[in-house]
Amino acid sequence: MTATETTPAQQPQAPATSATAPLFAGRALRASGKVLPEHARSHNRSLVLQTLYTQGAQSRADVARETRLTRVTVSDLVAELIAEGLVVELGQREDARPGKPATLIDVDRAGFHVVALDLSEHTRFRGAVLDLDGGIVARAEVALDGATGERAVELIVELLDGLLALTTARVLGIGVGSPGVVEPNGVVRSAPNLGWTDLPLQERLTAAFHLPVHVANDANVAVLAEHATAPGDLILVKVGHGVGAGLIVGGRPVLGAGSAAGEIGHVVVGTDGGPRCACGKHGCLESWLAVPRLTAELERLGTTDAAASAREETLREAGRRLGIVLAPVVGALNLSEVVLSGPTELLDGPLLEAAVETLRNRTMAEHHRDLRLRMTAHGQDIVLRGAAVMVLSGQLGVS
Amino acid sequence: MTATETTPAQQPQAPATSATAPLFAGRALRASGKVLPEHARSHNRSLVLQTLYTQGAQSRADVARETRLTRVTVSDLVAELIAEGLVVELGQREDARPGKPATLIDVDRAGFHVVALDLSEHTRFRGAVLDLDGGIVARAEVALDGATGERAVELIVELLDGLLALTTARVLGIGVGSPGVVEPNGVVRSAPNLGWTDLPLQERLTAAFHLPVHVANDANVAVLAEHATAPGDLILVKVGHGVGAGLIVGGRPVLGAGSAAGEIGHVVVGTDGGPRCACGKHGCLESWLAVPRLTAELERLGTTDAAASAREETLREAGRRLGIVLAPVVGALNLSEVVLSGPTELLDGPLLEAAVETLRNRTMAEHHRDLRLRMTAHGQDIVLRGAAVMVLSGQLGVS
């Protein structure tokens, strides 16, 4: 031990300290409550459902192999699920194999509908009936006409009445993507555009329709749709009248200490000022990137060929600003995927290209080789799809 | 339904789409493997240990009330823990209460030591023996003298030999905070300063000492210490020769897609250039904030009274740059706590003040009313403490 200097007791400048009380008194070791065998069963029940849902029709033995549960246990769980009507038998497997022919089972995909609402647009509330695979069965919408407060809630109830009338199967639940800050219990703490403050929307709708209701912020809902089709940590940036984001970190949605995660619209970009924002600050992300600002700017420049490069530069600049704000987030969380949602004609082109370039130039390339920045594949329906995922996850998945 | 427009089938521009394959085929519903009753028991076992650890000596009945398990179950679990030597009986409770006097039990705090290493300094490896409460029992260190690669590993082994000789109780495990990118399995993928690439440090040390070994990035380890004393989501920024960060989101450490979460040292700050960084870019956070750069700048300005305001401005500017980088992260994650670790004489003063101010000016105040930015209370020992937490959590906690 030539190079080692041990200082067991005597060391003047850095004495050995002894804590009197437990130093790590916080939640270093996370206590998440007791677990009973019945909780284990409900977990395994969900596991079977998930396997069927994601992998499609298959035999009990297939599920057993996939989940590593035994055939006996799977049979038992499936019997329970069939009794509840969540799973159905589809008859015998067609293909010719040795051994007893398998009885195919699957989630009763035709037996359930989900109702989803997107409250994030400024002029209307959109809604849809979806099947369990995320396919949109029917749509409905209602014009806002400036309605706020209680009148807006009434419109939601009317819209849901109409949608529920369009369902042709049992309704698994109602999912709502709302603007503003929404607490985990479905209370809209603050949605300025709708004039809502501490509105218990989930409770209200549950009381009105006697169905499971899930309410969350629109961007936080949208990221669920994206995560459902592309697993892995990601941030979804939703560009509309405002700019919001939803994050999945460690496989879980991020809510934040004040349920305000993803509220990046009013983060200031760069150190060179910028347009004045409605919030009073200069150079907020929204003041660069929000749709009204971009369309107004493009309109100002005109549609002539001569102004084409100026229009493109406007979009590139917005993209650069987005990249500047995202760089610290992508770096700190080591995200592998950034997804944009909003008007394709504005976002998908120079704006997206500039954002990628900026993001790469401002982070350490070595750590983000496989970083992808792309448009969502869900288009305008991303919030509706995400709301459906939220209901599916809440009603069928591991809570 | 006056204002509601339902469009069940006919809607030209936005037809009802029907997904052919399960749309949500990803991991929307997270499948985390089957759960057996024995897993439930090990969970409850940890729950009892956690309760004892955080709340101190108490009776079995106290633990039962706290955990909501029955006295019978707690007795059973405690018997198992006593047999394993993790828990000890301390005799009867002193105070006078009606009923049968309680037998106090507690984690065997005097019976275990943890060995921790901090490899993040440039000139030396530091190590310590800690008791279960995080108190430092003994210290040791070894000078690096420019050692890299295999020689650096040898120094670690020598240091651990010395530390293990100083332990006077059973050793629960070894925790190591290493610079660079460390994968979850304890492989150091890249640590340029030490010349390490894909070094299986955890495996090497386990083989050498036959003890549980946990290895993680130094900043990611440090944030564990902070989280242990202050629950809630937080980011810890560690300022030293470089700048790194560790994050706790949703109560869990963030690792990132490439295990490189927290690597914010080379994120570019602002839109006005900045000092040239070793990585080639201009205006990286490190080029503003790293200790060598700050001390060099302060030295250049001199120690005269006349230069006092210039020195302060240097620190304020560094603080502002930190605030600029943190604003999008704090906004996106809605963090309530930012903690700084590093030389107090540099960080705790104008730098920290400027960072708070900048952070507040660049985010939406409404969402961050209770945002706190402060120095760590762990001082220089934060990585050692965090490494101990990592071992405690891994060996005693819910995995």
Added chain:
DNA sequence: TTTGTTCGTAAGGTTTACTAACAAACGTGA
């Protein structure tokens, strides 16, 4: 001394998922 309280343990029951064994149903090959 009596009464009520609290602690820890013992006994028995329920739930859970496991292993072992088996019948049914099918292809394969002699």
Added chain:
DNA sequence: TCACGTTTGTTAGTAAACCTTACGAACAAA
């Protein structure tokens, strides 16, 4: 054609886990 192997799904029994119920021990207060 028929024995054989394979696969499926079920039945029966076992081990583990936590529960409820009950009880003796030990104490304070009346």
